[in-house]
Amino acid sequence: MATPPALAADAVLGLLVPLWQWAIGLLVLVTVVVSARKLLMRGPSRMGGALLLAGGAVLVLTAISYIMESL
Template identity: 55%
Template sequence: MDDLSRSPTAVLADDALLGLLLPFWQLVIGAFVLFVVVVSVGRLARRGRSRMTTALLVTAAAIAGFAVVGVLLQG
């Protein structure tokens, strides 16, 4: 009986508000991730060439691994 007390208009308004807020939070999260990546790359670059090469190899292996797992789980 509680479901009947809410009008469909109120439900649509709630969904619309969430729809407006969702891109904003994605932007905030994306900006935070970009900031962390830039700071970590700066710290890594200051440590020298050998650590940078190792980090790039590890990152490439991680990307390839995620791609393989994604392809395997897709089927």
């Protein structure tokens, strides 16, 4: 039996995966910076909500990154 030929699509996807990880990392960084700015502007009374918003954004982006990597 001969080995199956390598698919070009797999090679292209392999090159794009690091690009997606950079894009997700950049989005996480932007989300954290915007959330921290809003937190500082709102003051300590709104700290809980802002931290939940930032934490939720990080968790969602991490889940998306994990799903994209496992595909």
